[in-house]
């Protein structure tokens with residue numbers, strides 16, 4: 051369990067993290083979201099004991115970070131932003147080195163190395179200097195070192211940054227397949243990643259917490275949530291759609307010609323829209339209810355925050 055109270059970090063006169071309080075429990079996979087400079091990396095550095103807070107308290111598994119950082123660090127894995135590693139080492143040398151620091155020995159050490167190398171698909175580059183690897187492979191070396199000792203707590207700063215779509219998918223699967231009693235915090239700029247992997251979304255901007263709930267609850271805040279999206283096969287008079295009961299607003303997307311009908315409150319529009327189309331014999335090539343657009347909510351929430 052992580053418990054954070056009134057966490058603040060100032061750099062000179064600038065407040066990067068501003069009075070954050072939250073708790074994270076085993077089983078939580080938290081997507082930590084925020085625009086550039088929101089304070090995500092700074093928060094993660096404090097959570098992992100690499101940066102001292104200006105004020106506030108961090109407790110992990112009932113130990114205070116300012117008193118027991120070494121103990122806490124044994125229980126967590128951390129992938130920092132960028133890909134810091136010893137560039138002139140090869141991945142296998144680097145991972146052996148990390149395994150020794152993590153006090154893994156003998157059969158267990160070899161077993162963990164084999165497992166992790168397979169999990170993050172590093173076999174083909176094991177003997178090349180890390181500095182010569184592509185960004186994606188460097189990122190995977192970073193991930194491997196974070197999970198090597200099978201920690202209960204994982205803090206991953208943009209784990210899929212620089213990966214190609216297949217690798218992104220693999221890393222998401224890896225995170226999803228971690229045992230259910232782990233506690234994971236992932237920062238990302240990819241909103242779909244949060245919907246795909248996380249069961250909790252936190253949004254910060256200017257160091258302050260704006261939202262902390264499930265990704266579904268975040269989606270529900272979108273103005274597109276339960277909006278009806280339809281596209282007509284031919285030019286059609288659509289003025290009647292805006293008059294249907296429960297329709298608060300209608301928009302036509304200029305580039306696609308797609309019609310969007312926004313509901314008043316929680317009203318369900320699909321039955322009325324379907325009946326309207328059927329009764330008039332109109333031809334549509336697509337008709338569906340939107341789930342809500344995360345990028346839209348994110349923009350709306352973070353745009354309101356003054357930097």
Ligand SMILES: Nc1ncnc2c1ncn2[C@@H]1O[C@H](COP(=O)(O)OP(=O)(O)OP(=O)(O)O)[C@@H](O)[C@H]1O
Nearest residue numbers: 061064066084085086087088089090091092093131
């Ligand atoms: N050591 C430092 N000294 C001064 N300012 C810093 C330092 N580290 C971070 N900052 C500032 O604190 C703010 C938060 O930075 P941080 O890296 O935590 O943001 P972030 O949310 O991780 O951004 P990004 O998504 O771009 O990685 C930024 O304005 C940054 O310039």
